[in-house]
Amino acid sequence: MLIDDPLDPRLDDIRDLKHSDTEKGLVYGEGPLVCERLIASRFPVRAVFGFGGRLATFLESHGEDLARRDIPVYEITREIMGQVAGYDMHRGLLASADKPDPMEVGEVIDTARTVVVLEGVGDHENIGAIFRNAAGMGVDGVLFGASCADPLYRRSVRVSMGHVLRTPFAHLDGTPTTWQRSLAQLQDAGFHVVALTPAHDAVELKDAVRDPDTGEQYDKIAFLVGGEGPGLTEHAMRAADVRAQIPMAPGTDSLNVATSAAIAFYERMR
Amino acid sequence: MLIDDPLDPRLDDIRDLKHSDTEKGLVYGEGPLVCERLIASRFPVRAVFGFGGRLATFLESHGEDLARRDIPVYEITREIMGQVAGYDMHRGLLASADKPDPMEVGEVIDTARTVVVLEGVGDHENIGAIFRNAAGMGVDGVLFGASCADPLYRRSVRVSMGHVLRTPFAHLDGTPTTWQRSLAQLQDAGFHVVALTPAHDAVELKDAVRDPDTGEQYDKIAFLVGGEGPGLTEHAMRAADVRAQIPMAPGTDSLNVATSAAIAFYERMR
Numbered sequence: 001m002l003i004d005d006p007l008d009p010r011l012d013d014i015r016d017l018k019h020s021d022t023e024k025g026l027v028y029g030e031g032p033l034v035c036e037r038l039i040a041s042r043f044p045v046r047a048v049f050g051f052g053g054r055l056a057t058f059l060e061s062h063g064e065d066l067a068r069r070d071i072p073v074y075e076i077t078r079e080i081m082g083q084v085a086g087y088d089m090h091r092g093l094l095a096s097a098d099k100p101d102p103m104e105v106g107e108v109i110d111t112a113r114t115v116v117v118l119e120g121v122g123d124h125e126n127i128g129a130i131f132r133n134a135a136g137m138g139v140d141g142v143l144f145g146a147s148c149a150d151p152l153y154r155r156s157v158r159v160s161m162g163h164v165l166r167t168p169f170a171h172l173d174g175t176p177t178t179w180q181r182s183l184a185q186l187q188d189a190g191f192h193v194v195a196l197t198p199a200h201d202a203v204e205l206k207d208a209v210r211d212p213d214t215g216e217q218y219d220k221i222a223f224l225v226g227g228e229g230p231g232l233t234e235h236a237m238r239a240a241d242v243r244a245q246i247p248m249a250p251g252t253d254s255l256n257v258a259t260s261a262a263i264a265f266y267e268r269m270r
Numbered sequence: 271m272l273i274d275d276p277l278d279p280r281l282d283d284i285r286d287l288k289h290s291d292t293e294k295g296l297v298y299g300e301g302p303l304v305c306e307r308l309i310a311s312r313f314p315v316r317a318v319f320g321f322g323g324r325l326a327t328f329l330e331s332h333g334e335d336l337a338r339r340d341i342p343v344y345e346i347t348r349e350i351m352g353q354v355a356g357y358d359m360h361r362g363l364l365a366s367a368d369k370p371d372p373m374e375v376g377e378v379i380d381t382a383r384t385v386v387v388l389e390g391v392g393d394h395e396n397i398g399a400i401f402r403n404a405a406g407m408g409v410d411g412v413l414f415g416a417s418c419a420d421p422l423y424r425r426s427v428r429v430s431m432g433h434v435l436r437t438p439f440a441h442l443d444g445t446p447t448t449w450q451r452s453l454a455q456l457q458d459a460g461f462h463v464v465a466l467t468p469a470h471d472a473v474e475l476k477d478a479v480r481d482p483d484t485g486e487q488y489d490k491i492a493f494l495v496g497g498e499g500p501g502l503t504e505h506a507m508r509a510a511d512v513r514a515q516i517p518m519a520p521g522t523d524s525l526n527v528a529t530s531a532a533i534a535f536y537e538r539m540r
Contacts, residue, residue, distance in 0.1 A: 133529060138519040161523055206540055247539050249408040253431055255532065259403060262529045263536045269517050270476055270537075 002075045006083040010074060013047055013096040017154075018086035027099055027152045029162060031091030032058055037162030039065065043097040048073045051081075054092030099152060105143060105182070108168045109189050112140035113220055114268055117172070117183070117193075119145040119236050120227035121257055127151050128159025129258035130225075135163040137265035142169040143186075145179050145236065147227070180239030183224070187241070192218035195232055195240035196225045196264060198254035205267050208244030223264045228257050272345045276353040280344060283317055283366040287424075288356035297369055297422045299432060301361030302328055307432030309335065313367035318343045321351075324362030369422060375413060375452070378438045379459050382410035383490050384538055387442070387453070387463075389415040389506050390497035391527055397421050398429025399528035400495075405433040407535035412439040413456075415449050415506065417497070450509030453494070457511070462488035465502055465510035466495045466534060468524035475537050478514030493534045498527050 003010060013026060026046070029038035032054070039045055039062060048066060050058060055075050059066070066073055081089050109115060116139055121127055127149050134142060142151070150156065151164045172182035183193055194208050202208075209217050224240055226232030231254070237243060246255065246263050255263070273280060283296060296316070299308030302324070309315055309332060318336060320328060325345050329336070336343055351359050379385060386409055391397055397419050404412060412421070420426065421434045442452035453463055464478050472478075479487050494510055496502030501524070507513060516525065516533050525533070 129526070129529075132523070133525065136518050136522045136525050137516075163522075246407075246536065248406050249539075252406045252433075253402070255403065255406050256399070259399075259529055259532045262525065263533060266516065266533045266536065267540075 001073070004077070004080060006080055010047070010072070011049075011076070011080075011084045014049055014081070014085045014094065016084075016086055025099060027097045027165070028154050028157065029095045029097070029165070030089065030093070030154070030158055032093055034157065034162035034165075035093050035095045036062065037165050038095050038097055041097075041165040042100050043165055044100065045069070045071050046096045046098060047071065048093070048095045049076055049081075050074075050093040051076065051078060051089070058093055103168055103170045105170045105172060105185060108141035108143060108170045109186065109191070114139045114265070115141045115143055115186070115191070115222045116261055116265075117143045117145055117186070117222050117224045118148050119224065119232055120147040120230060121225070122147060122149045122227055124149045124153045124155040125159050126228065126256070126258045128156040128164065130261050131156070131160035131163040131167055133258060133262040133265055135160075135167050137262070137269045139265050139268075140168070142167060143222075144169065144171045145182070180235050183222075183236070183239040186222045189220070191220040191222040192242070193222045193224055193240045194264070195237050195243050196223060196260050197231060197237065197243050197245055198248065199243060199245060202243040202245035205244045205246050205264060208242045209267055217268070221268060223261065223268075225257055225261050225264075271343070274347070274350060276350055280317070280342070281319075281346070281350075281354045284319055284351070284355045284364065286354075286356055295369060297367045297435070298424050298427065299365045299367070299435070300359065300363070300424070300428055302363055304427065304432035304435075305363050305365045306332065307435050308365050308367055311367075311435040312370050313435055314370060315339070315341050316366045316368060317341065318363070318365045319346055319351075320344075320363040321346065321348060321359070328363055373438055373440045375440045375442060375455060378411035378413060378440045379456065379461070384409045384535070385411045385413055385456070385461070385492045386531055386535075387413040387415055387456070387492050387494045388418050389449075389494065389502055390417040390500060391495070392417060392419045392497055394419045394423045394425040395429050396498065396526070396528045398426040398434065400531050401426070401430035401433040401437055403528060403532040403535055405430075405437050407532070407539045409535050409538075410438070412437055413492075414439065414441045415452070450505050453492075453506070453509040456492045459490070461490040461492040462512070463492045463494055463510045464534070465507050465513050466493060466530050467501060467507070467513050467515055468518065469513060469515060472513040472515035475514045475516050475534060478512045479537055487538070491538060493531065493538075495527055495531050495534075498524075
């Protein structure tokens with residue numbers, strides 16, 4: 001259905017989207033790939049918006065499913081999008097969804113073999129990249145410790161290529177000084193907690209993921225990674241079973257947090 | 271020296287910088303860390319610009335060196351910066367430099383043991399991230415094949431944390447269809463050329479970097495990586511000694527090109 005009145009209330013989900021991303025409490029998928037993943041996710045989809053050609057192509061594969069689930073589909077023009085949302089939707093397609101109830105930590109770790117735990121990762125792009133890398137290399141879940149950015153922010157969803165909508169995640173309880181207790185929950189569930197650090201006295205990553213007695217990788221591993229700049233807090237470090245470093249050339253900077261995590265996931269998958 | 275006239279010609283290096291990054295043919299370092307690396311690099315520094323406090327701090331460590339080399343230092347205000355350059359210099363410090371003569375491929379590979387060769391990497395941020403990761407994990411040089419973005423663009427320099435100014439790089443000759451001949455130059459110099467691909471029938475990365483007879487890593491390795499989306503051309507693939515894949519979870523997307531390269535560098539350093 002073509003909507004050509006910018007004041008139409010059916011466009012409220014995307015109204016002033018540029019500046020009110022999180023205020024609405026909704027989640028957005030942009031572009032065909034992420035919209036497809038949103039529709040297939042646990043997130044209750046509210047509506048799909050798109051430009052003529054792009055929307056028509058998308059509906060060829062998904063129109064029937066959307067109709068069956070009574071999800072409204074609104075065709076808009078680039079001009080209306082600009083007027084209503086305040087930005088240009090380059091990918092020509094966007095879907096809105098409600099946030100489902102948050103998952104419990106138990107739900108995320110119950111059947112997981114590899115998880116990543118984030119502390120102080122405040123950058124939406126890094127959060128998105130970590131989800132993308134986690135999905136690509138078989139990580140089963142993401143846990144958020146203290147001071148992390150919202151994974152459901154539009155930029156995170158986009159950079160993750162929609163994987164924040166698919167990979168289970170949950171928030172660990174606690175303030176920065178008490179959340180190490182939450183890490184004990186992981187250890188109780190059998191996870192070997194590996195903290196990534198640029199410290200040169202830490203164990204090399206390839207050894208940190210292996211039981212020194214058998215040489216085999218631990219059955220369950222939780223990688224703990226900290227924000228760019230400060231890295232992990234001492235509280236987090238102390239709660240870990242081992243501190244692991246990625247070997248670096250002398251006199252260089254630490255790697256970006258999403259890149260470090262990707263290398264840890266690779267070591268795990270390798 | 272404080273400059274408070276936005277029309278002062280000594281500010282020409284930063285005039286309308288927001289929109290004329292490359293037109294001036296100059297290179298820019300932003301922030302104390304990158305400025306420091308620019309000053310220590312082979313790039314002939316033209317001038318340093320900064321806000322009062324930031325500039326004073328920087329000059330404590332570098333003022334003497336700049337004076338000895340007759341490099342002018344200009345103090346400006348945030349307002350002047352905004353008026354002249356057209357953007358806000360968050361880091362409060364910026365240095366301009368001329369581009370030196372390009373390096374020859376031979377200079378880059380002569381003493382190198384590990385290099386990365388880029389084809390079709392058109393994103394400045396990815397170029398910058400590849401340099402950052404290369405420097406962090408001991409890669410000796412970067413070679414540019416066809417259709418790559420300019421590593422000396424401001425965004426690349428920034429994302430690389432100044433490593434494009436330190437890590438040797440050169441451009442391989444040739445059009446997309448002939449530049450495989452340039453890869454022969456690498457092979458003639460003893461490099462084992464490893465092409466990264468998401469193809470599932472490729473050799474696993476950890477095996478691709480090793481001589482199957484000895485189990486040891488090849489002495490010299492060139493990693494060949496292609497742009498996000500299309501990946502490497504068939505021409506590049508055919509010129510490689512081996513096609514290598516990073517193991518991925520089923521049904522996921524390929525990794526970002528800078529992340530893939532980082533994992534290859536890690537495998538090399540590991």
